[in-house]
Amino acid sequence: AQTVTQSQPEMSVQEAETVTLSCTYDTSESDYYLFWYKQPPSRQMILVIRQEAYKQQNATENRFSVNFQKAAKSFSLKISDSQLGDAAMYFCASSNYGGSQGNLIFGKGTKLSVKP
């Protein structure tokens, strides 16, 4: 069975600084997707970034980038130039390529605080 582990229940970062959120996963599949979702205090979850496992290049979306280490099964999220609006719960998730969305597995989340 797939598992996703986020070892940092809480993180804090100073505004304009950089922070990295950790995620490790365990899967027996060779092809899969990895995701980072953000859930602000209003609770509406949104997709931050997505990585296909077959792609070597790390995904980036503006200030958000990932460090995907396939052999180590690690998928960390780096937030650069942190802003107050980045404060939220961040969830790492994985799923199987070619499968249904029903196979999406989430971690427990990391609560990120941003200090002004």
Place this chain on the structure above:
Amino acid sequence: ETGVTQTPRHLVMGMTNKKSLKCEQHLGHNAMYWYKQSAKKPLELMFVYNFKEQTENNSVPSRFSPECPNSSHLFLHLHTLQPEDSALYLCASSQDGSLFYEQYFGPGTRLTVT
């Protein structure tokens, strides 16, 4: 707000009550999902509907009964719940059930069972 709405936003019910949660998506999607979010636990997928057909039921107790009358609406009927069912219930939708399309989430219904 995204194109996924949920009502009510808050619900308090006794263990003998019957209530329903409603989800509506205005995105033209064909897949819809129910998740349970409890404190200190990972998000748990409950049900998946793809083109109005239920494609996933993650061993959810029968006191939770989903209904998907069309691709835009999803209901979760609740009856004889337990206090441990108190949680945030999230609805989501995507273009279809494949991994290529991202899921769009609603704001959730905060359910308290007394």
